[in-house]
Amino acid sequence: MKKKSCPVCSKSMALKVSKTPEGVKYSYFVCNSCGEEILSMKQLECVAKEYRELRKYNVKLTKWGESYGMRIPKDLVKKEKLDKVKELVIIPEKVGFRVVPV
Ligand SMILES: [Zn+2]
Structure with missing residues (x-):
């Protein structure tokens, strides 16, 4: 530049x-x-x-009992290779949170 x-x-x-x-x-x-x-x-x-x-990855929250569920879009699952993953960990951040495979 x-x-x-x-x-x-x-x-x-x-x-x-x-x-x-x-x-x-x-x-x-x-x-x-x-x-x-x-x-x-x-x-x-x-x-x-x-x-x-x-x-692209805006998703809706769905109430499941006392918790809330979120669907992970198919192309994101593919991109992050989550199809074989059984568990994810939610890490709270200053703004929102991060979801990573265990
Ligand atoms: Zn100046």
Whole structure:
């Protein structure tokens, strides 16, 4: 990626990488002088694409007695190779939770 100059003070900008609370990685530019932060259209497209991928797996909660059930979509089962998995562990996070095979 070529060097970017700050739209505010015209000084050079550094490329940084961060993560959204959902865990989506993204890159952006920070001005070395005034601290202005910007995303290029390409960087924005990358984040938007990641979010579209996340949305694919919106699921509904179903009440089962005192607990709640969630269906795991078929393509996600395939992607994560869960078809042979018997047990999963739920790990609470700052935002939501993570589900991983035992
Ligand atoms: Zn600047």
